[in-house]
Amino acid sequence: MTAPDVALSRTLDLDGALAIALVDYGSGMALATRTNVPFDLELAAAVNTEVIRSKLRAIESLGLDETIEDILITLTGQYHLIRLASRPGLTGVFSYLVLDRAKANLALARRALKQLEDEIDL
Amino acid sequence: MDDPVRDVLERLHDALGDVAHVLLLDPGERTVVTDDQAPAHVLAAARGIATALAAAAGDSRTAAIVETATATLYASHTPGGLVAVLVGPAAWNVALARRTADPLLRDLLTEDLTARTRAAAALLARTPTAGTPALGTRAQAVRADAVRSVARSD
Numbered sequence: 001m002t003a004p005d006v007a008l009s010r011t012l013d014l015d016g017a018l019a020i021a022l023v024d025y026g027s028g029m030a031l032a033t034r035t036n037v038p039f040d041l042e043l044a045a046a047v048n049t050e051v052i053r054s055k056l057r058a059i060e061s062l063g064l065d066e067t068i069e070d071i072l073i074t075l076t077g078q079y080h081l082i083r084l085a086s087r088p089g090l091t092g093v094f095s096y097l098v099l100d101r102a103k104a105n106l107a108l109a110r111r112a113l114k115q116l117e118d119e120i121d122l
Numbered sequence: 123m124d125d126p127v128r129d130v131l132e133r134l135h136d137a138l139g140d141v142a143h144v145l146l147l148d149p150g151e152r153t154v155v156t157d158d159q160a161p162a163h164v165l166a167a168a169r170g171i172a173t174a175l176a177a178a179a180g181d182s183r184t185a186a187i188v189e190t191a192t193a194t195l196y197a198s199h200t201p202g203g204l205v206a207v208l209v210g211p212a213a214w215n216v217a218l219a220r221r222t223a224d225p226l227l228r229d230l231l232t233e234d235l236t237a238r239t240r241a242a243a244a245l246l247a248r249t250p251t252a253g254t255p256a257l258g259t260r261a262q263a264v265r266a267d268a269v270r271s272v273a274r275s276d
Contacts, residue, residue, distance in 0.1 A: 027187065027194070028217035046217035053215075
């Protein structure tokens, strides 16, 4: 297992990675953050908590027996990738990765968030 | 405005749509202003958190978040000694609420408001309290009126 700072820094080594946070979506509070550029991750954590809650409500309303693995938000110049942790010890936590759209590889980014979840020790 | 303390409460309520109760407590734990509908157990919880914060914070700005099965309490202790307690629902997005609340608390919980609160506390300290009945009694209402009177006197 790896300490949060080390694990987040490793994820930020990805090409195009700009910022990353681990967030408790019970409270909207960031548990750990790392950035390569100025980025308000505290606010991003809070507002993306609402994104997740809305999607969870939508799935419930639709009567789908499904869980969210990840959510991709595509902006003009950035990708925002959200992964809900499925590991028992990380229940209620999501990772949030901001990527430069011109430089990032989405497949690698998804794998990196899965790896982060597997190895991080909160 | 004829009651600046209550005005603070109303502005916080208006700004935070999902807040259930707003309470302002003075350094001596006496309630300055509470939501009229704040139940006794909420008041008791707020007093407990305010006491803990006041003991830990001294003259610094400190905050605490307490999550229970039915509610989330966010308490903010100002350098002047006032403690604001915001009560939201369970699993409240308190990080988002703080974004709105913290600047407001900095603006509203001023030195003037703290001075008014302390003046009220000093007045109350001169009032015999040995026989004061417990929470929710007429004595409590009288004390609350005294605080509001001092707040209005300026």
